[in-house]
Amino acid sequence: MQSRFFVIIDARGAFVFFSTSSHFSSHLHLNHQPLHQVKAEMWRFPDRTTEIGTMINAYLARSKELDDAAVHLLFSANRWEKRAELLRELSKGTTLVCDRYAFSGVAFTAAKQKTGMGFDWCRAPDQGLPAPDAVLYLDLAPAEAEKRGGFGEERYESREMLSSVREAFDEIAAFVDGRCTRWVRVDASGSVEEVGERVGAAARAAVEAAAQGGVPLRSLWDGSAGVVGWPLKEEEKKV
Ligand code: TMP
Numbered sequence: 237m238q239s240r241f242f243v244i245i246d247a248r249g250a251f252v253f254f255s256t257s258s259h260f261s262s263h264l265h266l267n268h269q270p271l272h273q274v275k276a277e278m279w280r281f282p283d284r285t286t287e288i289g290t291m292i293n294a295y296l297a298r299s300k301e302l303d304d305a306a307v308h309l310l311f312s313a314n315r316w317e318k319r320a321e322l323l324r325e326l327s328k329g330t331t332l333v334c335d336r337y338a339f340s341g342v343a344f345t346a347a348k349q350k351t352g353m354g355f356d357w358c359r360a361p362d363q364g365l366p367a368p369d370a371v372l373y374l375d376l377a378p379a380e381a382e383k384r385g386g387f388g389e390e391r392y393e394s395r396e397m398l399s400s401v402r403e404a405f406d407e408i409a410a411f412v413d414g415r416c417t418r419w420v421r422v423d424a425s426g427s428v429e430e431v432g433e434r435v436g437a438a439a440r441a442a443v444e445a446a447a448q449g450g451v452p453l454r455s456l457w458d459g460s461a462g463v464v465g466w467p468l469k470e471e472e473k474k475v
């Protein structure tokens with residue numbers, strides 16, 4: 237089974253659709269239905285468990301102030317520090333489903349609209365990381381998002397910020413779709429069951445398209461084969 241890599245961008249406060257165990261040989265389940273008998277793992281960014289992730293968590297929880305540019309680089313560094321492990325899993329044939337990735341990194345920083353920190357600047361630090369086969373973007377109006385549980389607890393969770401983030405995601409979608417990944421917008425309004433149905437259908441289509449393609453791993457952002465450190469050397473696969 238060829239390994240695949242998918243990213244889900246889940247609006248804050250949306251529901252949880254995946255019930256994957258994080259163990260090897262687990263099966264990818266969607267809406268409690270086995271999607272495919274594939275070895276799959278669920279990942280998320282930021283990974284708040286590392287030292288860099290601890291700093292990011294303090295920033296998001298508003299217990300620490302950080303420079304906007306510095307925190308952008310920390311989010312990116314948090315992906316780079318997981319790169320070797322991510323590539324190792326892919327080389328073993330594990331399918332990765334990841335909650336947020338560099339697309340959120342670009343969207344949230346670009347949404348701050350700081351001089352000199354436009355899209356090119358925001359994309360630069362993630363250049364050379366692996367691109368996912370598909371992005372499932374769960375789109376929800378900020379007015380709807382704020383009605384969902386837990387909204388407003390963390391930094392960025394305001395209607396104004398999420399409106400700006402949503403506009404940034406539209407630009408990112410136009411830039412990346414067909415270049416380094418496939419962008420699939422999923423309407424995240426409605427009940428758990430309704431959204432679950434939509435995500436299920438989109439995910440199934442994405443997995444099937446990726447399984448047919450035999451496309452090699454591509455790089456952020458140009459879709460080239462220039463993924464940093466890929467393919468792995470024999471000794472790197474074992475660690
Ligand atoms: P989450 O853990 O609930 O997905 O929240 C992570 C928050 O961090 C969310 O507001 C999006 C934001 N974010 C960035 O600003 N940059 C990034 O690179 C990533 C992955 C997330």
Ligand code: MG
Nearest residue numbers: 246247248335
């Ligand atoms: Mg989330």
